[in-house]
Amino acid sequence: MSRTAAEIASTERGPRELPPLGVQPPAAGLEHVDTVLPNGLRVLAVASRGVPLVELRLRIPFAKRGAGTGDPAYAARAEVLAGTILTGTSHRDRIAMDTDLALVGGELDAVVDPEKLLIEGSCLAGGLDKLLEVLADALTSASYVPSEVDNERARLVERLSVAWSQPSIIARAALQRHRYADHPYALEVPQASDVTTVTGEEVRAMHAESVLPRGSSLVLVGDFDPAEVTGRLADALGGWTGEQTAQEMPPLPELTGGDIALVHREGAVQSQIRLSAQGIARTDERYAALQLANMIYGGYFSSRLVENIREDKGYTYGASSRLEFTPAGCSVLVGADTASEVTAAALLETRYELARLAIVEPSEAETESVRQYAIGSLLTARSAQAGLASQLAALVAVGLGVEWLSGHQARLEAVTREQIAETAAEFFAPARFTGVVVGDAALLSAKLRVLGGVVIP
Template identity: 45%
Template sequence: MITQTGASFRSAEEIGRTVAGPRPLPPLDGRTAHTMPMPLDTVLPNGLRVIAVRRPSVPMVELRMALPLPASTYGEAATAEVVAATLLRGTPGGGRGRSLSDPAGQGISLDASRSAGRLNIVASAPGPALGTLLDTLAGALTSASYDEEDIVGARARMPRQIAVIRAQPQVIAQEALLAHCYGEVPALQEVPLAAEAERVTADRVRRTHRAWVRPRGAVLVLVGDLDPERAVVHVAAATAGWQDTGAPAPAPELPAPRGGVALVPRAGAVQSQIRLARHTVSRSDDRFPALSLAALAFGGYFSSRLVMNIRETKGLAYRTDCGFQDHLDRLALTVDADTATDVTVRAYGEILAELRRLADSPPSAAEIDAAREYTIGMAMLALTSQAGFAGSVLTAVTLGHEPDRVIRFPELLREVTTGEVAAAAGAFFSPGAFSGVIVGDAEQLEPGLRALHDRLKAHD
């Protein structure tokens, strides 16, 4: 017994035991069915799609919004970045990267950012302040001022920010992968070019806003302590002045990927980045649930084959992963690894060997069950908060699914058989089907990679 300031405390060991012995642990329940609150899903007369879901777990409302923001040139990609950086500057109380609060201190936060092909808006507010949030957002969408001072400030900051981001090995490797596979495709560019950002003018930003920041094709998701019908009515009233500005720009076409794996020189680098990718079926394809489990069992989480081999057992990689990337309208299966220069060739050889081994020895029932429970658990965890639920719904919808995909997909995973995963492994993991790059010190890597290539060619 531990005594402190007159109070009695029991140790952890004492708490965990009874007179009859240790307290039994309750059974784990990994099969709890999650239900989807009935969403109100409607398209307003101006073309804006609004999805409102009541989840009053806390007295807050989360807002997530995505608007198509295509770019056919690198100049347009840089202009879109400035649009995102300054969209809220002229909004009363607004500002990128900082909280927005009205004079009454309603505790609203609002932020805009850009990803490849999309303008993203993230906001939250206490339930009673939802009206203020919607009015503020509508004001930015319909009448952002884009003052010359704000544009000049953004244009001055961006080159420094871009230089820091573009120096990151992950960014260098991703851009090298896309360039090798497709050549120049500005619509895929996540980080604009500094030289292009310096040429952006306020007039160009205003023209881009008028042409691209349009309601048709945009999706707004509201989740939280709200009445869905009243919320949609308020969105409709707030955005009544936000009218469609014509036909959207045609979607950029993605060329067929270039084959082979290229060595991208990075002189003096002490680390290398291995990036492999191949096109695969869409997420709406009946084979995708099985393919996602095959990818997870192969290299998508801490107990997967690739992680256990080249990271945990052999210590060849700092990080390795297998997953999916959206390349415009195509879905790519990707395999990544970050390694030290002196073990890059060996790590790459092990990746190729694991890919071949997956077809010859597909994941067992135990591997599939472990991968299934992991991904279902992560998906369900994302839905426990209002913010996670709103983000998951928006992601599902922007990828072409209905809102209930967030709870239907885990159920689809439960139905996948061992045979279906084996078929996916055999169909999509052949090493020769992957294109890619190895970014690193070419002087040190080239001889080893050439020797590895010769050995593999002789073996085949």
Template identity: 50%
Template sequence: MARTAAGRRRTVARTAEQIARTDIGPRPVPPLMKVRASRVPAAESAVLDNGLRVVAVRRPGAPLVEVRLRIPFGGRTELRAARAEVLAASAMLGTADRDRFQVDMALADLGAHLDTAVDPQRLLYSGSVLSNGLPDLLGLLTELLTSPAYRRRDVLGERDRLVEYLRLAKAQPGVVARMALQHRRFGDHPAAWEMPDAELVNTVGPAAVGGLHRRSVVPDGATLVLVGDLQPGKAVGLAAATLAGWAADHPATTLATPPPITGGPVQLVHRNGSVQSQVRLTAPAVGRGSPDYAALQIANLVFGGYFSSRLVENIREDKGYTYSAHSAIEFWPGTAAMTVSFDCATDATAAALLETRYELGRIALTAPGAAEVESARNYALGSLAISLATQAGYASTVSAIHGAGQDLQWLRDHPARLAAVTADEVAAVSAKYLAPSAFTGVVVGDRGAVEASLQRLGDVDPG
């Protein structure tokens, strides 16, 4: 019966114009609803005798606890950066008492995973565990910190895989562009060594990795963040008791502040046969502790920090030059930078760069409208709430904030700072930080296809 009824209802094909029109006409957009303010989650924080800061936040939901251990890991040489990569790749591969498979099986039994990652600023142990397994996971973590194995066969195996991975990664245009950008803005400063040279990595042996671990994987200055289905006081106590044996006679090393970025021409970096170009621009910015930060966060959104931004509406939605464009604020100890990124079709490269410079100039010279500022403010507030709505997001945010020298109070106060930003303040920071003259950068693409048009546009270093 139902089928017959449906068959009878079959309508004559409509045109797109007919689909887009109804008898009633446009419907009004409903206003935002009134809701209760959400509660601030219960949290505890303590610095242990060994200098490790422990932060525990109760966020029930999934029966899990998220774990982030962030250790400042600054170095001074590229060889050290190569050793750090091998260390991060092999830090989970066994302890004095367990081989790599036993570590993995212990994690699986706890419903846990734990990974290590390194960048020029920090070494991060990151994972999660079924909440009833937290004591055992902290025990295993302590074992990994105080008696890692770095067995020859495991380290060399991981090193070989890492070398393969680095060769593979360096074929990715996004990686090529990132490396070129880091070099362009920081020269040979260690902040630029995000992806060490494969040949250098190939020289690293287990003794060097073990030595680096003993010297640098140390508690003083590190932060352990636990977020999830836990009691904060008990979790801090548990961590204090379990990790007390992790000790060293010196603090962890913070990365030296990178040199200031100076504005200048964009550099063309040739990549043979590229069907797209990667454009990456950068200028100096300020970190979370600066009084300009909240206003700069909003100015960045208005310019290119979200989909409804001027840059995306211009070069994606209006002109179709790119699939995505983005601008963001990045942080290093003592400094910060704006990074503007997009990939575009080769033949649109110069035109897309022109439009980007135009949008930078426009926001630096004429004040953004009140509606734009309001939209960006709501987005900043909403996306903060969304990122804090998951255990993993909350843990990563708290870990990053502590790594930058702020604390939970900064996070609690930040919505009020965003709410207080005025349109005038946004205009002032835009003029200060988003002026095209402050920017430098790179274009990675096929020289034969993009050089002539870039030269016509000007302010380009042919490389």
């Protein structure tokens, strides 16, 4: 009784014309205050009044002082610190902290990576003073009582065992080792065995030495008056002091191209392909061109890589390429997860598309599509408080701010197709890439050997 697929696919009137775009109103400016408090903390407060909430991002540079190579014990200590900094102070125990936050619809969460300790929070706008009070309490008097540290350490050991069973974590760690060897930047997820020896005293000492306002930055986005909120912030965090400056990560070595390493994972039914090459900083005049070139390659769904290995060949559910920001610049990071039997073929296509982007100039249609997508994404990203806060926190971390964000649409509009082609030729040449493939070596080795450029274990 139902129609056939062919009957469904056509109407009497036939195909219709795509409607043109209407007129886009210009984006309004961001009302903000960008200042440095007497304790050295940089503060950026931006009004965004869609909902009665506030989003907070506090970034504390958290690299080990004087370290040229990654120190697993330091990374493990930092992980325990992040897990316990919000679990009790001289004024509040864990339950009182959570209750005070909950009553203003608030959350605070601390995460650490090799570069930074990041405290993220949010609350109903009317409860901001309470959120800041709890935050200040943790920054100035986190107590790290033995029971909390011991419990957190035990839980962390278990959570790490779960993390290390995730293929994405395994692949990421393999890529970091392959790209950056023993640089501290490469040590992202500690091993359970390094965590078991961390003591409360060590964590307290680490807090005193490294949880510092000078060199750190705090971004607030929400339903408030930026000037007024900056005053409240200065009062709330005035007691957080320290002479030293929080420690930034030393520069990364320049990434050079090379063979891909095959990393064995027993019983894997899918492989992770991860390739990477050196990029440039957001302040480089070629940055907007690199951003658009990356989109054409694999930076959005309508990219060459996704259309090839997903929509044409069905090798993967998601393939992507993105610019990953590093301490002084960025790297291009390409990823796809594919079934074992098509992994070699997917790697072949991934490399082919790199070479094609470096050699074949993008079309006018490709150029305009990524330009509109990048501009639209800017608009979407700034429309919601949480996204805007995270985006600004990343900019503030490298000394930029609202001005960079507000000026970026004009930079995207100005990029020419020739500039994209030049940038692509320089940055997407296959020989500049290195990387890893994680999967079942018994199933992958033969074809990857034929393909070449892969080191088989």
